[in-house]
Amino acid sequence: MVLNKKLNRVIKCNVLFLIVACMVSFKKNKENDTGINGPAMDGTASSIYPMAAKENEARRNTQCTNNKTVSYGAIIRGDSTIKNIALVFTGDEFADGGDFIDSVLQSKNMNGSFFLTGNFYSNQQFKNLIIRLKGHGNYLGPHSDKHLLYCDWIKRDSLLITKEAFKNDLQAAYKKLRQFSIGKNDAHYFLPPYEWHNDSIASWTKEMGLQLINFTPGTRSNADYTYPEQESxxxxxxxxxNSILNYEQKSSGGLNGFILLTHIGTDPRRTDKFYYKLPALIDTLKSRKYRFVTIDKLLQ
Incomplete structure (x- = not known):
C-alpha cells in the first residue's frame, strides 16, 4: 500500500515535470521564431501559436457592429451580406512579388490594399514599386514603422510596448508615408504588425484618429510566408x-466582406510563391460573382 502511494507520487511528479518542460520549450520556440520586437519574415509571425490559435481566439471574441465584424476593437470583416472582397498585402523586408502583383491587378482592372512598414517605405529599392502601386490607384497604408510585437502571444492582454512607444512608432510610419504624399486622411486604416493586437492597441489607434483592422480568419491565406524548413x-x-475556395463553398456567408490577407513578398527559402496563383484565384472568385474592392470601399 505504501509502495503504491510512493509510486503514484513519482508518476505525478514526472507528469508535472513533462508538462512544465513542454511549456518552457514552447515559449522558447515562440520567442525564437517571432523575434520579439524585431523584424521577422516579411512582417508576419512564424510561431506555432499565431498559425493556429490566434484564428480560433479571433472567432471567439467577435461582435457585429454596423454589419462589420469586430475583434478586440479591430474590424476583421466587412458586410457579410455583400459579395465584396478586399485583397490585402502586407510587407516589411521582402517585395519580390510586388511587380507581379501590380501587373495582375492592372490586367484584371482592379485594385488592392497594401499595408507596409516604415522599413518598407524607406527602402530605396522599393521606392519605384511604391510609386507605381500608388499611381495605379491602389490603397497604401501603414503596418507600423519598425514592425514591433505589441502584446504577448498567449497572454494577449499583456502589452509588450508602452502607449508612448506605440504612438511614436506609428507616427514615424506616417512620416514615411508622407514622402509619397499619403496622409492620415488617405490612409485612415492601420493593420498591426504580426497581425496581432489587443483592446489597448485598438483604443490607442482610435485616439490617433485611425481605425485598426485585421485579416478575416478562416482560410490559410496569411500562411503564404511559410517555407519548407519550418516543417509542419x-x-x-x-x-x-484550396483553403480559400473550400471556405467559400462551406461557409454560409462565403467570402462576403472578407479581408483576404497575403504578402507582397516572402523569404527566399519559399520558392512556391502564392502570388503566382492570384490570377486563377481572382478569375475563380469573379466567376462566383465576387467583386474586388479596396479596404476603404469595403468598410465604408
Missing amino acids: RYVSSDSVF
Missing part, C-alpha cells in the same frame, strides 16, 4: 489556394 508549419500554395 509550412503551408504550400496549393493548400492556401
